[in-house]
Amino acid sequence: MNYQHLEYFLKAAEYQHYTRAAEHLHITQPALTKAILGIEEEIGAPLFMKRGRNIELTKYGKIFFDYARRSLEEINHGISAVKHQVNSDLNTVNLSALCSINTTFLPKKSAQFHLAYPDCSLNITFKYTTAIIKDVSNYNSTFGLCGEFDNESEYTSLEKILLYTEPVKFVISRNHPLAHKKSVEAAELKNQPFAVYNVSTNGTNRLLYELCDGAGFRPKTLTAAYNDYGLINEVISNQCISIVSYTFYKQFQSLGFTELHIATSIPLIQKIYLVWVRDANLSPVARGFREILMSK
Amino acid sequence: MNYQHLEYFLKAAEYQHYTRAAEHLHITQPALTKAILGIEEEIGAPLFMKRGRNIELTKYGKIFFDYARRSLEEINHGISAVKHQVNSDLNTVNLSALCSINTTFLPKKSAQFHLAYPDCSLNITFKYTTAIIKDVSNYNSTFGLCGEFDNESEYTSLEKILLYTEPVKFVISRNHPLAHKKSVEAAELKNQPFAVYNVSTNGTNRLLYELCDGAGFRPKTLTAAYNDYGLINEVISNQCISIVSYTFYKQFQSLGFTELHIATSIPLIQKIYLVWVRDANLSPVARGFREILMSK
DNA sequence: GTCATTTACGTTTATCGTAAGTATG
DNA sequence: CATACTTACGATAAACGTAAATGAC
Numbered sequence: 001m002n003y004q005h006l007e008y009f010l011k012a013a014e015y016q017h018y019t020r021a022a023e024h025l026h027i028t029q030p031a032l033t034k035a036i037l038g039i040e041e042e043i044g045a046p047l048f049m050k051r052g053r054n055i056e057l058t059k060y061g062k063i064f065f066d067y068a069r070r071s072l073e074e075i076n077h078g079i080s081a082v083k084h085q086v087n088s089d090l091n092t093v094n095l096s097a098l099c100s101i102n103t104t105f106l107p108k109k110s111a112q113f114h115l116a117y118p119d120c121s122l123n124i125t126f127k128y129t130t131a132i133i134k135d136v137s138n139y140n141s142t143f144g145l146c147g148e149f150d151n152e153s154e155y156t157s158l159e160k161i162l163l164y165t166e167p168v169k170f171v172i173s174r175n176h177p178l179a180h181k182k183s184v185e186a187a188e189l190k191n192q193p194f195a196v197y198n199v200s201t202n203g204t205n206r207l208l209y210e211l212c213d214g215a216g217f218r219p220k221t222l223t224a225a226y227n228d229y230g231l232i233n234e235v236i237s238n239q240c241i242s243i244v245s246y247t248f249y250k251q252f253q254s255l256g257f258t259e260l261h262i263a264t265s266i267p268l269i270q271k272i273y274l275v276w277v278r279d280a281n282l283s284p285v286a287r288g289f290r291e292i293l294m295s296k
Numbered sequence: 297m298n299y300q301h302l303e304y305f306l307k308a309a310e311y312q313h314y315t316r317a318a319e320h321l322h323i324t325q326p327a328l329t330k331a332i333l334g335i336e337e338e339i340g341a342p343l344f345m346k347r348g349r350n351i352e353l354t355k356y357g358k359i360f361f362d363y364a365r366r367s368l369e370e371i372n373h374g375i376s377a378v379k380h381q382v383n384s385d386l387n388t389v390n391l392s393a394l395c396s397i398n399t400t401f402l403p404k405k406s407a408q409f410h411l412a413y414p415d416c417s418l419n420i421t422f423k424y425t426t427a428i429i430k431d432v433s434n435y436n437s438t439f440g441l442c443g444e445f446d447n448e449s450e451y452t453s454l455e456k457i458l459l460y461t462e463p464v465k466f467v468i469s470r471n472h473p474l475a476h477k478k479s480v481e482a483a484e485l486k487n488q489p490f491a492v493y494n495v496s497t498n499g500t501n502r503l504l505y506e507l508c509d510g511a512g513f514r515p516k517t518l519t520a521a522y523n524d525y526g527l528i529n530e531v532i533s534n535q536c537i538s539i540v541s542y543t544f545y546k547q548f549q550s551l552g553f554t555e556l557h558i559a560t561s562i563p564l565i566q567k568i569y570l571v572w573v574r575d576a577n578l579s580p581v582a583r584g585f586r587e588i589l590m591s592k
Numbered sequence: 593g594t595c596a597t598t599t600a601c602g603t604t605t606a607t608c609g610t611a612a613g614t615a616t617g
Numbered sequence: 618c619a620t621a622c623t624t625a626c627g628a629t630a631a632a633c634g635t636a637a638a639t640g641a642c
Contacts (some may be wrong), residue, residue, distance in 0.1 A: 001299040001371065004607095019621060031608050033623060038606090043378045049435065053616040053621050058435075060378045067374025071367045075297065078363025079339050082356045086341045139345065139354075300632095315596060327633050329598065334631090349596050349641045 001042055003075060005035040006068045009047065012036060013065050016048075016056050092121040093289045096135035097145035098203070099126045099228035100166065100245030101272065106145070112292045120285050126227045129203030133158060136275050142286050143293070144275035147203030151275075160273040163293065167246040168204055168270045170260040173236050183261045186215035193222035195234035195242040204243040204270060211266055232257060245270060297338055299371060301331040302364045305343065308332060309361050312344075312352050388417040389585045392431040393441035394499070395422045395524035396462065396541030397568065402441070408588045416581050422523045425499030429454060432571050438582050439589070440571035443499030447571075456569040459589065463542040464500055464566045466556040469532050479557040482511035489518035491530035491538040500539040500566060507562055528553065541566060 012021040012032060022029040040047050045060035057065065093113075097106060106124070113122055127135065132144040133155055151158045172179055178188070189212065196205050196219070212219045222240055225231045231242040236256045244252075249259065262268070274293050276282070282290070308317040308328060318325040336343050341356035353361065389409075393402060402420070409418055423431065425442040429451055432440040447454045468475050474484070485508065492501050492515070508515045518536055521527045527538040532552045540548075545555065558564075570589050572578070578586070 002607095003297040003299070006371075017621085028609055029621080030610085030623075030625095034607080037623090043375050045378045045382045050615090050622075055622075060381060063381055064374050064378050067370055067377065071370035071374065074363055074367035074370060075302075078360050078367065081363065082339045082341045082360050085356060085359055298632095313596085323632095324634055325597075326599080326635085330632075333598090346597075346641090351597080 001039070002035075003072060005039055006072055008032055008035045009039055009068055010065070010072065012048070012055075013057055013061060017054060090283050091117075091119060091285060092123060093143065093283075093286050094123045094125075094141040095143050095145065095289075096125050096127055096132040096141035098128065098132070098147065098245075098272070100248040100270075101145045102126065103245070103247035103251050105164070105272070109292055113289055116288060116292065117285055122289070126229075128197035128200055128225075128227060129205075130197065130200035131226065133202070133275060136277060139277065139280070142276060142280070142282065143290065144273075145293075146273055146275060147270050148206055148273070149202035157277055157279070158275050159278040160275045161294065163272050163274050165269050165271050168207065168243050168268050169246055169249045170241060170243055170262055170268075171232070171235055171249060171257045172241050172260045173239055174256055174258050176239050176241075176260075178241075178260060179258055181261075183263050185263055186211050187217075189219070189241065189262075190215070190217045191220060193238070193240045194219045195223050195225055195231045195238070195240035196221045197231075198224035198226060207266070207268070207270070208243060211262070211264055214264070214266065297335070298331075299368060301335055302368055304328055304331045305335055305364055306361070306368065308344065308351075309353055309357060313350060386579050387413075387415060387581060388419060389439065389579075389582050390419045390421075390437040391439050391441065391585075392421050392423055392428040392437035394424065394428070394443065394541075394568070396544045396566075397441045398422065399541070399543035399547050401460070401568070405588055409585055412584060412588065413581055418585070422525075424493035424496055424521075424523060425501075426493065426496035427522065429498070429571060432573060435573065435576070438572060438576070438578065439586065440569075441589075442569055442571060443566050444502060444569070445498040453574055454571050455574040456571045457590065459568050459570050461565050461567050464503065464539050464564050465542055465545045466537060466539055466558055466564075467528070467531055467545060467553045468537050468556045469535055470552055470554050472535055472537075472556075474537075474556055475554055477557075479559050481559055482507050483513075485515065485537065485558075486511070486513045487516060489534070489536045490515045491519050491521055491527045491534070491536035492517045493527075494520035494522060503562070503564070503566070504539060507558070507560055510560070510562065 008021070008025055008027070011025050012018055015021040015024070018032050019029045022032040025032065036047060043060070043064060046058050047061035047064060048055040049058050102124075110122060110124075113120075125135070125141070129146040129149055132141070132146040133149055135141040136144040136158060137155060145163070149155065149160075151160050178184055178192070194208065196208065197203065201209065208219055223234045223238060225234060228244050228248050231244060232252060232255060234240045235242050241260060274290070276290070304317070304321055304323070307321050308314055311317040311320070314328050314332075315325045318328040321328065332343060339356070339360060341360075342354050343357035343360060344351040345354050398420075406418060406420075409416075421431070421437070425445055428437070428440040428442040429445055431437040432454060433451060441459070445451065445456075447456050474480055474488070490504065492504065493499065497505065504515055519530045519534060521530060524540050524544055527540060528548060528551060530536045531538050537556060570586070572586070
């Protein structure tokens with residue numbers, strides 16, 4: 001069975017006349033005859049009968065007609081739905097990014113994008129580094145904007161490029177016991193609860209582990225969040241310590257947290273990378289967005 | 297697009313594994329790959345993406361899946377519906393017959409048929425000769441049992457065979473002015489209203505026209521009925537004259553009508569024919585039923 | 593090195609058009 | 618004899634299987 005031939009059947013049923021139906025289908029009349037004979041063979045019943053020198057539907061043809069029509073309708077709707085989605089995707093860039101990027105960097109770039117591509121959409125979801133690179137790997141997002149991770153042993157299909165670096169800060173609730181200290185040693189954090197990103201050894205989590213390693217302990221991670229807003233919430237309501245970018249810190253410090261200054265030689269800096277799947281063929285819009293992100 | 301290939305797609309989507317899906321489909325794995333690539337080309341979007349050394353549905357594949365499933369379901373239901381109808385038709389004989397045949401002849405033959413074919417059905421509709429031969433010509437009925445008609449100039453595709461003859465009677469309402477006359481001349485019927493079969497020059501209508509022709513007038517036909525019950529109804533309620541078979545007359549004369557004896561040399565007899573389409577290929581059951589009708 | 597998908601290639605099958613054949617009015 | 622469906626036949630394209638290649642673990 002063949003959708004083309006079903007179309008032939010529907011047209012033949014509509015006109016009850018092979019020659020005219022064949023004209024409208026842009027095929028020859030014998031081709032139509034053979035196609036119908038093929039369907040008849042397959043369903044085991046005649047679809048048309050001769051009436052004088054014309055044809056008309058048999059009762060089997062009448063029964064079959066509605067099913068055939070609905071079946072064709074369904075598959076055509078399916079094709080339309082996919083084509084529509086493809087078309088919409090061609091005009092949409094999906095981005096998975098760190099919250100901190102939305103404080104200063106992304107708003108500017110987003111504005112540039114919308115000016116350059118007024119008919120296109122930019123979908124942004126805010127997550128943490130490990131989740132972002134998963135999104136990109138899974139093709140859930142075309143691009144990722146995230147912190148440090150290792151794409152030479154693990155995520156080898158990903159391409160990353162350093163966009164900029166930004167300072168990060170340890171933060172605590174204003175009414176936390178350590179909040180009034182001018183500076184604390186890393187070792188003092190040994191039994192403090194941390195709010196970190198869910199099962200991640202990338203981004204700022206990596207910085208925390210490095211710091212604690214240097215002081216000879218593993219940080220006590222109390223809760224896991226999915227983005228910086230989640231971390232801040234834990235810091236304020238559950239007396240946790242966490243790490244956020246300087247720009248994020250500045251924008252939200254009124255919420256009730258403050259900086260915890262740590263005496264350490266480790267540079268409290270986060271690298272921000274742009275990430276994509278190396279062999280993915282990007283739409284023109286996606287390529288344009290990448291240009292915008294990489295421009296000064 | 298091709299239903300076979302859609303099935304392939306559904307199985308591949310189900311297993312998310314070409315090799316296993318191909319096994320279940322009894323085709324080779326490269327054939328499956330090519331079929332999927334063909335659909336992808338046609339709908340303009342990838343259906344599967346590689347995930348490690350396996351495959352999984354893309355978002356387009358997921359969108360397309362439900363439409364494809366419903367489309368296949370629909371066409372399979374269509375095929376089932378036709379096959380079911382074919383099967384049921386193989387066990388059913390459709391007969392279009394005169395009412396008079398149901399008084400003595402048909403009940404016997406029907407009983408014989410059901411004894412011989414206990415799992416088969418006999419559908420009978422009661423009409424008048426012209427309608428019966430139309431039913432048979434249109435393949436609405438396999439057989440017809442009707443009166444005289446001309447199949448040598450007009451209905452040349454029909455085969456007819458004389459089964460028997462039966463006397464017919466002119467009938468009138470008991471309170472009709474002519475009801476008490478012992479016998480009337482044909483000429484006396486000139487201004488009487490007749491109940492006849494709808495636009496028919498076959499069967500008993502033919503007899504009536506022949507009789508009136510001989511007396512030099514055209515009968516005044518007041519109403520048209522579709523079978524003998526309709527005629528009788530007109531005879532009783534509208535004071536019409538009509539013609540029914542002797543057996544019918546005997547069975548229903550209690551309803552309020554009586555015989556009108558006409559003085560004529562024309563034999564008041566109707567020939568009863570069995571009719572079918574000459575080249576129709578009859579099912580075994582239909583052939584068996586014909587044997588029963590034609591047997592003594 | 594094994595498992596899984598893709599590509600290459602030759603064989604078989606299906607589709608379609610041209611042209612001749614058959615049947616109807 | 619014109620109209621309309623059917624059959625015959627050859628060219629083109631599609632479908633499928635075998636075998637080799639690529640890629641992931």
